[in-house]
Amino acid sequence: MRSYLWYFLRRLGQFVLVVFVGINIVFxxxxxxxxxxxxxxxxxxxQFGQSDPRAVEIMRKALRELYGLDGTLWQxxxxxxxxxATGDFGPSISAFxxxxxxxxxRALPWTVGxxxxxTLIAWCTGNFMGGLAGYYRKSRLLKAxxxxxxxxxPIPSYIMSLVVxxxxxxxxxxxxxxxxxxxxxxPGLTFAFMSSVVTHSLLPVLSxxxxxxxxxxxxxxxxxxxxVAEDYVVYAELAGxxxxxxxxxxVMRNALxxxxxxxxxxxxxxxxxxxxxxxxxxxxxxxxxxxxxxxxGDYSLVLGIASISIIAVAAAVFAIDLVxxxxxxRVKVR
Amino acid sequence: MDAALSVxxxxxYYVTDxxxxxxEVRAVDDITLSVEKNEIYGIAGESSCGKSTFIKxxxxxxxxxxxxxxxxxxxxxxxxxxxxxxxRTLADIRWKQLSxxxxxxxxxxxxxxxxxxxxxxxxxxxxxxxxSEFFDVVKQRLERLHLSPSILTAFPHELxxxxxxxxxxxxxxxxxxxxxxxxxPTTALDVVxxxxxxxxTLETQREIGSSMIFVTHDLTVHANISKRLxxxxxxxxxxxxxxxxxxxxxxxxxxxxxxxxxxxIGDLTPKTAxxxxxxxxxxxxxxxxxxPRCPLATDICRQTNPELITVVPGRRVACYAVAASxxxxxxxxxx
Amino acid sequence: MLKVxxxxxxxxxxxxxxxxxxxxxxxxxxxxxxxxxPPLDSYVVPxxxxxxxxxxxxxxxxxQDVFWQVAVAMRNSLLFGISVALISRVISLVIGLVxxxxxxxxxxxxxxxxDTFVVIPLFPILTLFYFxxxxxxxxxxxALAMAxxxxxxxxxxxRSVALSLRNRxxxxxxxxxxxxxxxxxxxxxxPYVLPIVFSTTLNNINWSIGLEVTLSxxxxxxxxxxxxxxxxxxxxxxTAMVAGIWWWVLAPVxxxxxxxxxxxxxxxxxxxxxxxxxxxxxIGV
Numbered sequence: 001m002r003s004y005l006w007y008f009l010r011r012l013g014q015f016v017l018v019v020f021v022g023i024n025i026v027f028x029x030x031x032x033x034x035x036x037x038x039x040x041x042x043x044x045x046x047q048f049g050q051s052d053p054r055a056v057e058i059m060r061k062a063l064r065e066l067y068g069l070d071g072t073l074w075q076x077x078x079x080x081x082x083x084x085a086t087g088d089f090g091p092s093i094s095a096f097x098x099x100x101x102x103x104x105x106r107a108l109p110w111t112v113g114x115x116x117x118x119t120l121i122a123w124c125t126g127n128f129m130g131g132l133a134g135y136y137r138k139s140r141l142l143k144a145x146x147x148x149x150x151x152x153x154p155i156p157s158y159i160m161s162l163v164v165x166x167x168x169x170x171x172x173x174x175x176x177x178x179x180x181x182x183x184x185x186x187p188g189l190t191f192a193f194m195s196s197v198v199t200h201s202l203l204p205v206l207s208x209x210x211x212x213x214x215x216x217x218x219x220x221x222x223x224x225x226x227x228v229a230e231d232y233v234v235y236a237e238l239a240g241x242x243x244x245x246x247x248x249x250x251v252m253r254n255a256l257x258x259x260x261x262x263x264x265x266x267x268x269x270x271x272x273x274x275x276x277x278x279x280x281x282x283x284x285x286x287x288x289x290x291x292x293x294x295x296x297g298d299y300s301l302v303l304g305i306a307s308i309s310i311i312a313v314a315a316a317v318f319a320i321d322l323v324x325x326x327x328x329x330r331v332k333v334r
Numbered sequence: 335m336d337a338a339l340s341v342x343x344x345x346x347y348y349v350t351d352x353x354x355x356x357x358e359v360r361a362v363d364d365i366t367l368s369v370e371k372n373e374i375y376g377i378a379g380e381s382s383c384g385k386s387t388f389i390k391x392x393x394x395x396x397x398x399x400x401x402x403x404x405x406x407x408x409x410x411x412x413x414x415x416x417x418x419x420x421x422r423t424l425a426d427i428r429w430k431q432l433s434x435x436x437x438x439x440x441x442x443x444x445x446x447x448x449x450x451x452x453x454x455x456x457x458x459x460x461x462x463x464x465x466s467e468f469f470d471v472v473k474q475r476l477e478r479l480h481l482s483p484s485i486l487t488a489f490p491h492e493l494x495x496x497x498x499x500x501x502x503x504x505x506x507x508x509x510x511x512x513x514x515x516x517x518x519p520t521t522a523l524d525v526v527x528x529x530x531x532x533x534x535t536l537e538t539q540r541e542i543g544s545s546m547i548f549v550t551h552d553l554t555v556h557a558n559i560s561k562r563l564x565x566x567x568x569x570x571x572x573x574x575x576x577x578x579x580x581x582x583x584x585x586x587x588x589x590x591x592x593x594x595x596x597x598x599i600g601d602l603t604p605k606t607a608x609x610x611x612x613x614x615x616x617x618x619x620x621x622x623x624x625x626p627r628c629p630l631a632t633d634i635c636r637q638t639n640p641e642l643i644t645v646v647p648g649r650r651v652a653c654y655a656v657a658a659s660x661x662x663x664x665x666x667x668x669x
Numbered sequence: 670m671l672k673v674x675x676x677x678x679x680x681x682x683x684x685x686x687x688x689x690x691x692x693x694x695x696x697x698x699x700x701x702x703x704x705x706x707p708p709l710d711s712y713v714v715p716x717x718x719x720x721x722x723x724x725x726x727x728x729x730x731x732x733q734d735v736f737w738q739v740a741v742a743m744r745n746s747l748l749f750g751i752s753v754a755l756i757s758r759v760i761s762l763v764i765g766l767v768x769x770x771x772x773x774x775x776x777x778x779x780x781x782x783x784d785t786f787v788v789i790p791l792f793p794i795l796t797l798f799y800f801x802x803x804x805x806x807x808x809x810x811x812a813l814a815m816a817x818x819x820x821x822x823x824x825x826x827x828r829s830v831a832l833s834l835r836n837r838x839x840x841x842x843x844x845x846x847x848x849x850x851x852x853x854x855x856x857x858x859x860p861y862v863l864p865i866v867f868s869t870t871l872n873n874i875n876w877s878i879g880l881e882v883t884l885s886x887x888x889x890x891x892x893x894x895x896x897x898x899x900x901x902x903x904x905x906x907x908t909a910m911v912a913g914i915w916w917w918v919l920a921p922v923x924x925x926x927x928x929x930x931x932x933x934x935x936x937x938x939x940x941x942x943x944x945x946x947x948x949x950x951x952i953g954v
Contacts, residue, residue: 022789033801154933156879231441238395239456240428272792306793
């Protein structure tokens, strides 16, 4: 038990480090650039017609305070962290006076849902099929699946989503291609609402799953073909252990641990893919929100989403790290 | 048939063909030998002489690119040649009648499964016992090997090398097989543990009465465990006989060098190494494979491969020089 | 060297297909230098003409010939991808080699930083970066930003190669003969590391072009420069799909998919060729 405690603390330390470095990068990006978001906002507000200079001055002071940009650099740094800790990103300029945290709170579940569903489907299916392909090398069906997976793997998220959109939106329009649910259905735990949520999520989930499934398949296949040559597998086959048992408990089981690590490492990339997919399909998650924020010059919103993304991904990776020892008992010794 | 195992003219090569290059590595080239019931037959030879390949072939453990090209392998408990059997019969005899003690049990146990689960995977299907009876037998065997039953709940990486080796022995012998193949089981262990493991192996073999092939390059181990010894060089068997006789009176020049290289207490003579290196089995030398390094090589050695002939009852050697000198001796004796 | 390429081409289907695809793309890129229309101009030809003999891939709503646009766009995207890959190569090489060779505390610190960068999601940060830079954004700056965030995966790969090299005999020989760490790294280890660096470079090019396309499509880069991403951006702006001008979208998508798959196949086949274990696996089949 004590060794697990050590492991837990190490992983926690890594989590804290990631959040710390990430948020620092965010702070660096926002403060080391020549653009001053306050001036930018004022410029866009005073674009049309004359403005009373005193009113502008008041606006400037208010914005400074809102954005946490008053005071020295060090004060700004502290304010930044303080606000992050309380989850206060201020109000959104484009949807004034709705607080940014509320907007993120509304969008986050959609993103999390999309991400977890498609990742689960892609990881499990990809690994399972890749494992079979690595073990039964002669099967023509699996070889064909391998070619498909190799073709899918290098394609970046945007292109894949676009292709899915074109296929199912224009060539064969059977599924809705935008929004999270039908506009005229009131949200609630009704069957109508639930089913519309599901139908609207099919294409984004499909798209995101296709993006990653190729990688899992190919990775698992090569992992399994290496494991098959390992001493303990050869020995078990020699001993006449039941083939089915070898495939599951000796081969696949040993491949799962590295694949789980792979999942933790790619989570950042999968998150990127998720928000891009959302933009393509107009899915009401963080992606659409982010683009909206950029296009309307909403500083607090963009900042808030960037910060939350870092924390969310780091937390997910931390959670996976905690599950890892269940798959690989050797971790305690290391 | 009296012999537990009878191998005749066995040939097994690695045949590879990739990126346009075809290669044949003649790892086992025409080997004939037999193992008696209840005896330990040792096989010695340096690295890459083909002994591991021989083991794989005799134990029905070949995988591409390894291929059996000819010869026969007959066990006493099988009616047909080993490679004439169908999958089902083969799976049936595995472990129950033919088992392995593997080399360097670093990695032969599944790292994510506990020891008792390994026993269940390997041995339980072959023994018609209830689960609890089965584990009683297992615990008995472990005790014989000086292992506490508590290791059953451990993972392989939690045990020491010596313990893992003993687990491997237990695993291989719990079904009381008729034939056991041991592939360098003591190579990865330090000398003290080695002695222990060897003693246990001997004890187990005597108790079960199985026949064994014991492969190791270490001649001192053979001195302690093998009843008869076969020396392999470059894929061929070059000498064979009772272990004691081989040590006292080695006949083949290679064996002589091997025995002479063993340090003895009180022996102060400097040791000379054989010049040259073991041959490349993809392009072996013509005739006798040892001739490039042999001080007694003559023309015929370079042209044709010497047969393994019985020079004295129980002793076989493959060397023209030995055959010639024995003929000369017998001629003078006749006089 | 030439013999190696020839062997690869003949015996590895992936390499053959990959090289053909890449050569086609390169051919189109080279052709872009001979474009009869200045690439930045618009309305030089009648708009919205479907593919025909005059205009192989038709024209778009901005009055540009799609084929020549795509050629220039591919050239720009490719150049961008290559520059990002090269810059991040330098970073990952330095970190990977130092970490693998020096080991110990330095290794642990570097790898913790490495793992941190792997986890951080790039897209929101790049978006924030664009937001802050606005009109001051340039391709060079974007390349720099991406390179400084895209090295971790490959640094880890290089580190594992360096680790295995450290323990081999010729390294101890070099130390005993008095070579400095820098000398050893440059003269002894680099030749072993270069093949894997090459294949990761190809993957990195894919990654950077992919990210460029994504950012451009949303309008976060300089949309006046013709690149694959900006082409799609303009197509979306003119609602090309709805208006039925499908060739405007198909051309850049098709050529960029060709590039991705081509480069990927090359990198996979080279990797397989270098790695002795996968080579063995090929014979085993």
